[in-house]
Amino acid sequence: xxxxxxHEHDVLVIGAGGAGLRAAIEASSTGARxxxxxxxxxxxxxxxxxxxxxxxxxxxxxxxxxxxxxxADTMRGGQYLNxxxxxELHAKEAPDRVRExxxxxxxxxxxxxxxxxxRNFGGHKYPRLAHVGDRTGLEMIRTLQDHGIHGGIDFLMExxxxxxxxxxxxxxGAVGYEREKGRFHLYRAKAVIIATGGIGRAFRVTSNSWExxxxxxALAYEAGADLIDMEFVQFHPTGMVWPPSVQGILVTExxxxxxxxxxxxxxxxxMFDDIPDLYAHQTADNEEEGWRYVTGDKDARRPPELLTRDxxxxxxxxxxxxxRGSPHGGVYLDIAWIKEKLPDAATHIKRKLPSMHxxxxxxxxxxxxxxPMEVGPTTHYVMGxxxxxxxxxxxxxxxxxxxxxxxAGLHGAxxxxxxxxxxxxxxxxxxxxYAAAFAAEHDLPAAxxxxxxxxxxxxxxxxxxxxxxxxxxAIQRSLQETMQDLVGIVRVQAExxxxxxxxGGFRExxxxxxxxxxxxxxxxxxxxxxxxxxxxxxxxxxxxASDRTESRGAHFREDHPEKDPALAKHNTxxxxxxxxxxxxxxEPTKPIRDDLQKIIEExx
Amino acid sequence: MPEMTxxxxxxxxxxxxxxxxxxxxxxxxxxxxxxxxxxxEQAPDLAVRWNCKAGKCGSCSAEVNGRPKLMxxxxxxxxxxxxxxxxxxxxxxPLLRDLTTDVSSNFRAKMAVKPFKPRPPDAPDGxxxxxxxxxxxxxxxxxxxxxxxCQDVCHVLRNHEKHDSFIGPRHFVYAAALEMHxxxxxxxxxxxxxxxxxxxxxxxxxxxxxxxEHITITDNAIIPLKERVVDEFYDPVKKLFRIFRPGNARR
Numbered sequence: 001x002x003x004x005x006x007h008e009h010d011v012l013v014i015g016a017g018g019a020g021l022r023a024a025i026e027a028s029s030t031g032a033r034x035x036x037x038x039x040x041x042x043x044x045x046x047x048x049x050x051x052x053x054x055x056x057x058x059x060x061x062x063x064x065x066x067x068x069x070x071x072a073d074t075m076r077g078g079q080y081l082n083x084x085x086x087x088e089l090h091a092k093e094a095p096d097r098v099r100e101x102x103x104x105x106x107x108x109x110x111x112x113x114x115x116x117x118x119r120n121f122g123g124h125k126y127p128r129l130a131h132v133g134d135r136t137g138l139e140m141i142r143t144l145q146d147h148g149i150h151g152g153i154d155f156l157m158e159x160x161x162x163x164x165x166x167x168x169x170x171x172x173g174a175v176g177y178e179r180e181k182g183r184f185h186l187y188r189a190k191a192v193i194i195a196t197g198g199i200g201r202a203f204r205v206t207s208n209s210w211e212x213x214x215x216x217x218a219l220a221y222e223a224g225a226d227l228i229d230m231e232f233v234q235f236h237p238t239g240m241v242w243p244p245s246v247q248g249i250l251v252t253e254x255x256x257x258x259x260x261x262x263x264x265x266x267x268x269x270x271m272f273d274d275i276p277d278l279y280a281h282q283t284a285d286n287e288e289e290g291w292r293y294v295t296g297d298k299d300a301r302r303p304p305e306l307l308t309r310d311x312x313x314x315x316x317x318x319x320x321x322x323x324r325g326s327p328h329g330g331v332y333l334d335i336a337w338i339k340e341k342l343p344d345a346a347t348h349i350k351r352k353l354p355s356m357h358x359x360x361x362x363x364x365x366x367x368x369x370x371x372p373m374e375v376g377p378t379t380h381y382v383m384g385x386x387x388x389x390x391x392x393x394x395x396x397x398x399x400x401x402x403x404x405x406x407x408a409g410l411h412g413a414x415x416x417x418x419x420x421x422x423x424x425x426x427x428x429x430x431x432x433x434y435a436a437a438f439a440a441e442h443d444l445p446a447a448x449x450x451x452x453x454x455x456x457x458x459x460x461x462x463x464x465x466x467x468x469x470x471x472x473x474a475i476q477r478s479l480q481e482t483m484q485d486l487v488g489i490v491r492v493q494a495e496x497x498x499x500x501x502x503x504g505g506f507r508e509x510x511x512x513x514x515x516x517x518x519x520x521x522x523x524x525x526x527x528x529x530x531x532x533x534x535x536x537x538x539x540x541x542x543x544x545a546s547d548r549t550e551s552r553g554a555h556f557r558e559d560h561p562e563k564d565p566a567l568a569k570h571n572t573x574x575x576x577x578x579x580x581x582x583x584x585x586x587e588p589t590k591p592i593r594d595d596l597q598k599i600i601e602e603x604x
Numbered sequence: 605m606p607e608m609t610x611x612x613x614x615x616x617x618x619x620x621x622x623x624x625x626x627x628x629x630x631x632x633x634x635x636x637x638x639x640x641x642x643x644x645e646q647a648p649d650l651a652v653r654w655n656c657k658a659g660k661c662g663s664c665s666a667e668v669n670g671r672p673k674l675m676x677x678x679x680x681x682x683x684x685x686x687x688x689x690x691x692x693x694x695x696x697x698p699l700l701r702d703l704t705t706d707v708s709s710n711f712r713a714k715m716a717v718k719p720f721k722p723r724p725p726d727a728p729d730g731x732x733x734x735x736x737x738x739x740x741x742x743x744x745x746x747x748x749x750x751x752x753x754c755q756d757v758c759h760v761l762r763n764h765e766k767h768d769s770f771i772g773p774r775h776f777v778y779a780a781a782l783e784m785h786x787x788x789x790x791x792x793x794x795x796x797x798x799x800x801x802x803x804x805x806x807x808x809x810x811x812x813x814x815x816x817e818h819i820t821i822t823d824n825a826i827i828p829l830k831e832r833v834v835d836e837f838y839d840p841v842k843k844l845f846r847i848f849r850p851g852n853a854r855r
Contacts, residue, residue: 041653042711043750044661099731105720105785107739107746114733132743138660139746146778149711150719180700209655243632249658359658362677364632473644516649520616521701524648 012189017045018424019404020195026432050137051252053129055418072603078412085390097425182519214537229384239378330376413553469514662751754811770801
């Protein structure tokens with residue numbers, strides 16, 4: 001029998017990004033005993049990379065803004081596939097969640113009258129993103145971290161979860177290992193919250209860190225929970241493209257919010273050429289109006305660079321394919337041009353976009369106050385994830401909750417920038433609250449010894465095979481190439497079929513993967529253990545993309561380039577069948593409440 | 605494609621040695637890319653921390669050619685051409701394995717600093733008003749990514765190992781951000797003078813030099829805190845005041 005240490009809590013939170021920390025703080029505040037298990041050190045989670053801001057209709061900059069407009073913007077951005085109850089709660093509760101951060105010490109940039117400043121962002125009708133320069137995510141995670149450490153929460157850093165522990169129809173904890181010594185742990189808990197973020201490492205070009213291997217998605221799937229909307233993967237339009245080693249690193253949408261424009265190699269602002277009907281009435285039709293919008297003219301309409309991310313990314317790909325791209329296969333993003341408009345433009349840019357300035361100087365040798373950046377799309381976010389109840393965030397398996405990027409519903413077919421950080425706060429809090437309530441009403445059944453032992457034996461198997469077996473890094477790399485080439489921004493049936501078949505092959509190879517005989521901080525072993533998760537989410541994305549035979553939001557099918565009205569009100573559900581295979585089914589969306597439908601119509 | 609040689613520390617608390625690896629270096633590659641290439645092709649169990657690879661998370665701290673650096677922000681092209689590059693773990697912290705160290709002392713140090721305690725809200729809706737000019741300074745401190753390179757280079761920790769009686773530059777910056785926060789009402793000066801050991805800092809400014817976020821740690825955070833401690837505890841007028849009004853010894 002393999003040794004392991006046992007922990008016991010009311011609520012176990014997996015993940016210490018914005019959602020996990022907010023959930024833990026909330027659960028702990030009810031008196032529940034809470035543990036947070038996280039793959040990295042505290043404060044390093046991917047939230048730290050969020051740049052632009054957190055969307056909340058506070059109306060500090062434009063008092064016409066309110067929750068109904070935010071709700072309507074979110075639904076339009078998501079092409080109405082969103083879970084409307086989540087979109088409603090999110091729009092209503094985000095302002096309070098942001099103000100709460102201020103009460104915990106966050107220092108957002110200020111308006112002239114001393115309130116929280118808000119900036120423009122793609123798809124948001126009014127300036128709505130509370131921000132701190134372009135390091136909003138860092139401010140958020142540090143605020144939650146510094147507040148949370150005084151809340152009596154147990155933090156288990158550099159621990160990775162391998163499986164959720166079932167008991168009857170419930171989830172009663174998780175099994176995992178710690179990186180430092182490679183020892184195993186059983187985390188018993190009456191309720192479990194998954195807050196593990198996204199799946200970006202399934203692709204070669206990504207803005208996501210190594211942690212983003214879809215662990216939470218895969219854990220929930222293996223435990224019998226439904227995943228939905230997995231075909232919707234957001235490719236952020238602006239990632240770095242040069243030099244090769246930094247390809248994919250995010251360039252914040254805030255650059256465009258501050259007046260940055262996209263040009264092709266001929267200097268043309270190509271975004272004016274293709275403005276979707278849904279947005280035509282609220283988009284500027286000339287450069288001058290666009291500039292007036294970013295400088296706060298309330299009568300001006302937003303420039304086409306601030307259309308939704310899915311659309312901007314596709315326009316960039318189109319320019320590149322037509323041979324009008326930049327030398328390294330991107331397009332130009334130019335903020336330096338504003339010196340024509342502002343006398344102290346360089347100082348202004350450094351103040352508004354300090355980390356972008358720093359990042360380009362240090363990594364690319366480009367001074368963005370003087371020259372344009374080269375940018376191209378990068379895998380950024382997954383709208384799909386664990387299906388949850390809008391109010392409680394409980395998954396389709398009792399006792400299992402999910403919040404943040406790994407949960408699905410809020411964003412529908414495409415997420416608006418800034419709605420992710422607010423998502424973490426609003427639904428992190430709700431998950432914490434309802435998980436604690438669930439824990440208070442339930443006992444804690446014992447975990448099955450044989451289940452735990454099976455998980456541990458499987459985790460140790462790579463050592464028996466040694467490093468002469470398959471190399472985990474090589475399989476990961478091949479998978480990333482496959483997803484990038486066959487399941488990327490532009491999809492077609494034959495390639496999706498090919499991807500599913502290849503993923504099957506990688507799965508067989510992953511069963512033969514080996515590791516050097518050392519359990520202490522062995523990244524090769526860790527990569528081997530992450531691989532099955534990455535394969536599961538990749539298969540879920542490819543199969544869902546194959547099933548949606550239309551183009552909508554972030555999902556674009558070259559062989560079905562139009563929207564199919566028949567699919568407008570269907571979500572794609574992925575679940576594990578009894579025989580262990582992955583099943584994809586379509587399910588009609590829940591009819592929207594009349595008052596919310598009215599809000600959408602009033603905001604057309 | 606040119607190759608470069610990297611001398612990387614391999615070992616744990618019981619001992620170890622440098623191992624040499626050669627790998628291809630392409631344009632724009634950073635040291636962390638080279639470490640990853642070595643890990644993927646030659647040493648799958650090479651222990652290294654990293655997350656964002658964009659200088660925002662502060663995970664990949666190490667000593668590159670003896671200098672405390674984020675490996676993700678150190679371009680290979682900026683290193684002396686043709687020379688072997690030495691990569692070691694941070695030396696001010698106990699070694700775990702290879703390039704990873706036990707940085708848990710930092711989490712304990714932070715716990716010891718009294719948390720944020722705001723004044724009552726300024727407006728009936730529960731919100732506050734702050735001028736941008738008044739938060740510029742604490743915002744500078746809040747750029748900190750907790751890479752702990754400043755802790756690594758500080759001789760009080762690195763050479764004198766005073767981890768238990770000196771919280772170090774990172775946590776003085778943290779305390780300064782709180783002390784200079786316009787809404788904060790807590791007083792941390794007695795702690796800074798006492799168990800947090802700010803007196804040990806003799807302002808050699810090594811921390812400022814290595815900060816990847818370019819926070820002026822010594823001038824903007826530590827020296828003002830030292831001045832506040834002096835004002836509070838060593839100002840002769842205040843001292844007299846305290847003798848006659850012992851209950852009011854606060855700023």
